[in-house]
Amino acid sequence: MSTTPIIGVLALQGDVREHAIALAELDAIARPVRKVEEFADLDALVIPGGESTTMSKLAVSFGLFPALRARVAEGMPVYGSCAGMIMLADKILDGREDQETVGGIDMIVRRNAFGRQNDSFEADVPFAGLEGDDPIHGVFIRAPWVESVGAEVEVLARLSAEPYADRIVAVRQGNLLATSFHPELTPDRRVHAYFVDMVRATL
Numbered sequence: 001m002s003t004t005p006i007i008g009v010l011a012l013q014g015d016v017r018e019h020a021i022a023l024a025e026l027d028a029i030a031r032p033v034r035k036v037e038e039f040a041d042l043d044a045l046v047i048p049g050g051e052s053t054t055m056s057k058l059a060v061s062f063g064l065f066p067a068l069r070a071r072v073a074e075g076m077p078v079y080g081s082c083a084g085m086i087m088l089a090d091k092i093l094d095g096r097e098d099q100e101t102v103g104g105i106d107m108i109v110r111r112n113a114f115g116r117q118n119d120s121f122e123a124d125v126p127f128a129g130l131e132g133d134d135p136i137h138g139v140f141i142r143a144p145w146v147e148s149v150g151a152e153v154e155v156l157a158r159l160s161a162e163p164y165a166d167r168i169v170a171v172r173q174g175n176l177l178a179t180s181f182h183p184e185l186t187p188d189r190r191v192h193a194y195f196v197d198m199v200r201a202t203l
């Protein structure tokens with residue numbers, strides 16, 4: 001019998017509801033969380049898209065970083081989309097100087113790498129490890145890209161078309177997963193399914 005994973009969605013700011021809907025469609029229990037006490041019984045966590053400076057400041061004022069880092073160090077699976085990717089980066093470029101991250105993925109992420117709001121775009125992205133061979137339709141909204149990764153990081157997706165060909169937009173390191181784009185905003189559930197499978201493997 002398989003247990004139903006309890007996956008928190010960090011609910012400080014951002015598109016919490018869209019992630020919760022995607023997870024519920026995959027038979028996970030999605031729970032919005034914003035307090036330290038709420039992290040204890042989670043099997044996994046999603047950090048949504050939104051605005052990472054605001055999210056980071058709120059996480060500081062709610063005193064969440066030590067608990068988040070401790071759960072990451074214990075191996076709890078975490079998936080971050082867009083601002084969530086920034087939160088999982090060990091190092092960020094173009095962030096506010098005081099912008100703290102949870103870290104855990106040995107990567108350098110460049111915020112707003114594709115330009116400003118007007119430069120938001122959509123692209124089909126070949127993504128390793130998803131069910132089927134079809135690329136995933138990525139929505140990029142003031143998105144970051146991954147500038148460079150360390151040896152332990154697996155690159156799952158790169159953009160395939162110019163002017164951004166080969167830019168890294170999805171990575172995994174151990175139980176941490178991050179995408180520059182927002183699979184929670186499109187109906188294709190394969191990225192969330194990939195994450196829920198990662199979570200189930202830890203139960």
Ligand SMILES: NC(=O)CC[C@H](N)C(=O)O
Pocket residue numbers: 048049050051052053081082083084086111112141142143144
């Ligand atoms: N759509 C997003 O999550 C955008 C991320 C945002 N530009 C940031 O730096 O936090």
